[in-house]
Amino acid sequence: MTLHPPPSSLYFPRRATFITYQPKTVLNKSKRADHWFWTRYSAYPYIGCQHGCEFCYCRERKYSPYDDPNDFAYTIKIKENAPELLRRALGRCPVDLVFTGDYQPLERKFQVSRRMLEVCHDLGFPVFVLERNPGVLRDLDLIASINQRAPSVVAFSIISTPDSPNYDRVRQIEHLAPPPEKRFAAMAQFAKAGLLTGTCMMPILPGMCDDDANLEAVVRWTADHGGKFVLASGLTLSDQQKNYFLGVLGQRFPDLLALYGTLYPQGSYSPAGGWQWPRIALKIRELCEKYGIRDRVPRPIIPTDKRALNKRIVERLAEKLYTLELANASSYRVWAYRKAAWAVDDLEQDIGLVYRTMGLKGLQGIESVGSSLGLEIERIIKELG
Numbered sequence: 001m002t003l004h005p006p007p008s009s010l011y012f013p014r015r016a017t018f019i020t021y022q023p024k025t026v027l028n029k030s031k032r033a034d035h036w037f038w039t040r041y042s043a044y045p046y047i048g049c050q051h052g053c054e055f056c057y058c059r060e061r062k063y064s065p066y067d068d069p070n071d072f073a074y075t076i077k078i079k080e081n082a083p084e085l086l087r088r089a090l091g092r093c094p095v096d097l098v099f100t101g102d103y104q105p106l107e108r109k110f111q112v113s114r115r116m117l118e119v120c121h122d123l124g125f126p127v128f129v130l131e132r133n134p135g136v137l138r139d140l141d142l143i144a145s146i147n148q149r150a151p152s153v154v155a156f157s158i159i160s161t162p163d164s165p166n167y168d169r170v171r172q173i174e175h176l177a178p179p180p181e182k183r184f185a186a187m188a189q190f191a192k193a194g195l196l197t198g199t200c201m202m203p204i205l206p207g208m209c210d211d212d213a214n215l216e217a218v219v220r221w222t223a224d225h226g227g228k229f230v231l232a233s234g235l236t237l238s239d240q241q242k243n244y245f246l247g248v249l250g251q252r253f254p255d256l257l258a259l260y261g262t263l264y265p266q267g268s269y270s271p272a273g274g275w276q277w278p279r280i281a282l283k284i285r286e287l288c289e290k291y292g293i294r295d296r297v298p299r300p301i302i303p304t305d306k307r308a309l310n311k312r313i314v315e316r317l318a319e320k321l322y323t324l325e326l327a328n329a330s331s332y333r334v335w336a337y338r339k340a341a342w343a344v345d346d347l348e349q350d351i352g353l354v355y356r357t358m359g360l361k362g363l364q365g366i367e368s369v370g371s372s373l374g375l376e377i378e379r380i381i382k383e384l385g
Contacts, residue, residue, distance in 0.1 A: 014074045016050055018106060022081045027089035032345045033096060033311075035318035035338075036231070037153075038299045039128050040096035043086050045112035047077040050104040051132055052175035054248045055203060059241035069244040073175065076106060083115035090123050095150070097300060101129035103136045117142050126150035126300055130200055132157045132177045134186035144193045151300035154190045155200045155231070156183040161221050164214040170205070172252060184225045191226025196300060198222055198229035198293070201284070205235055206263055206275050207256045215280070216287050223291035231297050232284050234271050237264050278326045285326075296322065309352045309384065310344050316380050317341040317373075339368040344377070355381055 026043045033040040047065060049058065052073025059069040066072055079085075090098070098120055101113045117139055120127050127146055129136060136143075136154060146152050158180045160170040171179065190197040199222040204210050219230050237245055242264065249256050263271040271277065281295070288295045299315040301308050321337035343366050344351060354362040355378065364374030 016073075016106070017075050018078060018110075019075065020078045020080045023079050023085070025089070026079060026082045026085040027093075029089075029093065032342060033299075033314075035314075035321075035341065037099060037128050037130075037297060038097055038315075039099040041090070041093065041125075042099035043082065043089075043116060044100065044102060045079055045082050045110075045116055046102050046104065046106070047079075048072050048075055049102075050076060050106060051177040053132070053177055054173040054175060055205060055235060055245055057203075057236055057238075057241060059244055060238045061240060064240075067240075069240045076104075078106070078110050078112060080110075080112070082112055083119050086116050087119045087123070090119065090125055095123075095125055095302065095305075097126050097128050097152075099128045099130070101127065101131065101136065101139075103131050103133040103138075105133075105135070107135060108138075114139050114142065117146065121146045121149075124149055126152040126302065128153045128155070128300075130155045130157060131186075132174075132183065134178055134182045137186050137189055140189060140193060143190075144195065147195055150302050151196065153196045153198075153297065153300055154187075155198055155229075155297070156187050156227075157202060158183055158199045158218060158222075159201055159204060159209045160214055161217040164209075164217045165211060166208045166214065169208050169253060173205075173248060180221075184221050187222070187227055188225040191228075196228060196298060198227035198231070198297065201230055201232040203235035204232055204280065206271060207259050210275070210280055212283060215283055219284065219287040219291050219293070223293050227293060229294045229297050230284060230288055231295065232281065234275070234277055234280075236269050238269050278328065281326050306350055307347070309350060309381070310347055312384055313351060313377055313380050314341045314345045317344065317377075320376075336368075336373065340366075340370075340373045340377075343368040351377070352381065 028042045030040050050073060058064060059072045064072055066075065100116050103113060107113050117127060121142060127143065129143065143152060143154060160167050161180055187197050199218060201218055222230050246260060249260060263275050265272060285295045296319055299311060301311050317337050318341050321334050324334050324337065347366060360374055360378050363369060363377050364371050369377065
């Protein structure tokens with residue numbers, strides 16, 4: 001295996017440079033909500049991150065404007081007109097969940113995240129905020145107000161706890177991110193305020209975060225602090241970020257290089273070979289059931305949404321296809337559920353009205369649903385009342 005030189009930032013820490021600029025657009029739009037966070041829109045206030053977590057996928061070329069991956073943590077670009085762009089763009093969009101917010105230290109000065117949240121509040125858009133920084137508590141009042149009109153989510157990115165075996169190693173490569181104890185304390189505050197909150201255990205690092213003791217610790221701490229879910233995924237490594245991260249391991253934890261060389265061979269983006277994601281995901285599901293929470297994010301839905309039932313059904317179908325993926329079911333079955341979920345999400349009519357007027361035949365007539373999934377949707381409708 002070729003050893004990669006350690007990134008220069010390990011030896012020559014730099015002061016952060018802040019660059020303000022005015023992008024032409026800020027809102028990213030999808031045809032429908034994803035089946036992971038349930039967000040349809042995303043809008044980010046900054047490029048780069050002072051936290052500088054060594055494993056962050058945002059150093060990949062498709063996300064980062066920097067040729068040198070070291071610049072990601074030290075050259076931060078501020079989208080100073082982002083709130084105005086967001087207001088203009090959301091004014092032309094159907095109301096749905098917006099992935100936004102970034103509470104790295106510079107937010108205290110520039111407050112672009114808060115101003116973007118104010119836009120969502122004014123226009124009645126729910127938000128999904130994913131954070132590594134308890135500084136998001138500054139805007140608890142605003143997010144709680146958004147939540148009163150449109151159910152929202154505040155999740156915390158946490159991959160280890162103080163009582164986990166490799167906690168010290170994880171803290172080294174989280175760089176300047178505040179300790180997880182403070183993130184869990186912030187989670188408890190959002191839970192107390194009535195917000196849906198939980199943990200995004202992303203990414204689970206092979207050899208550091210994937211042992212059963214750490215998995216249970218993260219789930220237990222989440223439940224103990226009012227969290228309702230632990231959503232997990234593995235580490236991805238690509239192009240310059242892959243070289244960067246392997247350089248970090250070579251400098252700090254050379255004992256892990258052989259493992260990562262096996263799991264991430266040339267051209268591999270996700271773990272291959274000996275790292276079994278289904279086993280880890282099923283363990284997390286088992287632990288979530290033990291502690292009374294979920295391994296998926298409950299879909300936030302505005303009660304007055306005329307297609308609220310459609311969205312609840314999509315949530316059930318997405319949970320089913322995730323279960324099928326973990327069971328290594330055939331791609332045909334997985335895709336059948338995925339396409340049916342998309343079709344129901346795209347349906348402009350209330351599916352309950354379709355069922356009341358046309359019965360099972362109406363459900364089976366929806367594109368990509370057919371006879372067997374029509375029966376399953378009928379069962380879900382009856383369960384949901």
